[in-house]
Amino acid sequence: MAEMTWELFHQQVEMCGLCPLYQGARHKVPGQGDEHSPLMFIGEGPGQVEDEQGLAFVGPAGQLLTRMLQAISLPRDRVYICNIVKCRPPNNRVPEEAEAHQCMLHLRNQVALVKPKVIVLLGATAAKYTLGPDVRITRDRGRWFERKGVWMMPTFHPSALLRDPAKKKEAWEDMQSLRVKLMELGLYPDLYHQ
Numbered sequence: 001m002a003e004m005t006w007e008l009f010h011q012q013v014e015m016c017g018l019c020p021l022y023q024g025a026r027h028k029v030p031g032q033g034d035e036h037s038p039l040m041f042i043g044e045g046p047g048q049v050e051d052e053q054g055l056a057f058v059g060p061a062g063q064l065l066t067r068m069l070q071a072i073s074l075p076r077d078r079v080y081i082c083n084i085v086k087c088r089p090p091n092n093r094v095p096e097e098a099e100a101h102q103c104m105l106h107l108r109n110q111v112a113l114v115k116p117k118v119i120v121l122l123g124a125t126a127a128k129y130t131l132g133p134d135v136r137i138t139r140d141r142g143r144w145f146e147r148k149g150v151w152m153m154p155t156f157h158p159s160a161l162l163r164d165p166a167k168k169k170e171a172w173e174d175m176q177s178l179r180v181k182l183m184e185l186g187l188y189p190d191l192y193h194q
């Protein structure tokens with residue numbers, strides 16, 4: 001098999017027809033950011049604005065994510081941001097299991113290329129397909145899971161925070177926990193100071 005490169009990854013996503021979601025997508029949304037960041041964020045799937053622009057987390061949820069990062073002094077362009085599925089599900093429905101499982105091929109390639117030390121899972125869909133179906137976002141948010149040397153933490157999806165601002169307190173605690181984890185791993189000053 002050919003060695004995976006960013007060029008090949010982007011070609012494969014662009015040409016992908018593994019599941020039917022590509023049929024309704026205006027743009028594929030592979031993900032973007034610092035391709036060698038120690039910190040990766042994984043969401044669910046592109047929404048309307050993301051589908052229009054071909055970029056992950058640029059709509060209202062993305063703007064909140066940017067503010068959450070700013071709150072712990074992380075410049076957004078120093079992290080890598082992507083989704084479980086790379087094409088917008090119709091009417092922003094939750095991706096079906098078959099769609100998510102097919103698209104995991106691309107996510108696995110992406111994780112192998114970025115080689116993050118820490119992954120933040122935004123919402124139930126991201127947690128389910130990375131940590132497993134037994135994870136419950138309300139119970140397990142803010143908990144750290146180590147998988148193959150990578151630290152992973154589920155937290156609320158920013159869209160959930162927009163729908164229910166009462167959740168913001170816990171999301172804030174999770175961001176503080178992320179800050180502590182980055183400091184423990186010696187990554188925080190590096191990310192902070194560029």
Ligand code: URA
Binds near residue numbers: 046047083159
């Ligand atoms: N919601 C997501 O899960 N991902 C995006 O890119 C935008 C909104």
